[in-house]
Amino acid sequence: MFDIDIAELAKRAGLRASTLRFYEEKGLIASTGRRGLKRLFAPDTTERLSLIALGRASGFSLDEIAGMLDGPDIDRDRLRAKAADLDRKIEQLTRMRDGLRHAADCGRPTLMGCPHFLRIVKVAGARRRYRAEAV
Missing domain, CATH: 1.10.287 (Helix Hairpins)
Structure with missing residues (x-):
């Protein structure tokens, strides 16, 4: 499957592109490269964003979520x-x-x-x- 640009990912996830850039800056998601000026992301990034949304809804901070997503399994x-x-x-x-x-x-x-x-x-x-x- 092909990588998707930040605009498409934002649309699929229901988030603003600025939120995705912030999540990338915090280490929650990672881009795979660029197409022109637009960041590219693997299609499975939407699943990771769903995990982040679940963590936020459960009351975890973004730093706590990042810490849990760093390892091979969630704490x-x-x-x-x-x-x-x-x-x-x-x-x-x-x-x-x-x-x-x-x-x-x-x-x-x-x-x-x-x-x-x-x-x-x-x-x-x-x-x-x-x-x-x-x-």
């Missing part, structure tokens, strides 16, 4: 750690969603009169203060 311990991190975020988001639903459906005349809502506010404030002190 499975890093994947497990990220999955555990996502589990914690899902639990937190689930609690926030449930709190918002309670606030929306609460029969009290005002939310500040709802003991359950006040507990949510208190916990959120304590977390914010804890994070601020940790920094």
Whole structure:
């Protein structure tokens, strides 16, 4: 199969050419040469870009993704750690969603009169203060 130019790769991947140049600069993808002024890429670069997109959607930084794609296989311990991190975020988001639903459906005349809502506010404030002190 023939190499594709940067414009075609950008179109296939749904990315801007500037993003592809940035990814190349970061070592995430590599061009195979040039045709005139346009960079050329192997057709399987689209698969690598899909892996990068999956990593970004999972919360990995570009540097973390580059580190995992450098070796012969992806670091499975890093994947497990990220999955555990996502589990914690899902639990937190689930609690926030449930709190918002309670606030929306609460029969009290005002939310500040709802003991359950006040507990949510208190916990959120304590977390914010804890994070601020940790920094």
